[in-house]
Amino acid sequence: MSRLIFGISIIFAIFIIAVKSQNCGPTPQVLPETCCSIPQFFDDTDLIKCKTARTSRAKRFATSRMELGTCYLDCVFETTNITFSGGRVLNTHVLLKILLKETPNEPQATQVITNAVSQCINDLNTGVLKIRNPTVSNCSTIPSAIMICIHKNFFMNCPTNRFFNSLPCMQLKDYLKRCPIGI
Known part of the structure; x- marks a missing residue:
């Protein structure tokens, strides 16, 4: 089966909002x-x-593509037992276990993921990671905020074997260092 298009990258790209x-x-x-x-x-x-399972329900409640993606991620987190209590309680150990299974033989990527999860959970707990609305369309926004944060951290610390070192990519990395993103 061809790789399923998962909206994280799109959500990440959409949320690159310069302050x-x-x-x-x-x-x-x-x-x-x-x-x-x-x-x-x-x-x-x-x-x-x-x-x-959730597409028809999410479409009924979602008023935008962003909200549909938020509900989709909320479902994925619930299905994989990363969240419970309506998406408001995160099981960090399950999250880390799921994320790390994609890079079992890549120590550098494993370290980047571990650090990203730790940083994003800390940012969530301390209020650094701002969540605009705790719920959107009856779906928790915490999973999408966490995954956007993890993707940004992974990108900013992308392992050398996974980074395409081109001028546009270096410009994007530099831009993200200088300009905070809004989540």
């Missing part, structure tokens, strides 16, 4: 996944379950 700053102009026109081979962290079976 008004003298050095933050237009976002470089390159998608993060063309620069850094970010693992597909979830199994196709879990993704398909959520697509078939």
Whole structure:
């Protein structure tokens, strides 16, 4: 089965919003996944379950594509037991176990993922990671905020064997260092 298109990269690209700053102009026109081979962290079976089980429900409640993606990620987190209590309680150990299974023979990627999860959970707990609305369309926004944060951290610390060292990719990395993203 061809790789299932999972909206994280798209969500990540959509949320690259520069805070008004003298050095933050237009976002470089390159998608993060063309620069850094970010693992597909979830199994196709879990993704398909959520697509078939929640699509009609999510479409009824979602008013935008972003909300549909939020509900989709909320479902994936619940299906894989990463979250419970309506998506408001995270099981960090399960999250890390699922994310690390994609890079078993890559020590550098494993370390980047471990650090990203730790940083993003800490940012969530301390309020650094701002969640605009705790729930959208009856779905928790915490899973999408966490995954956007993890993807950004993975991209910024992309292992050398997964990074495409081109001028546009270096410009995107530099831009993200200078300009915070909004989640």
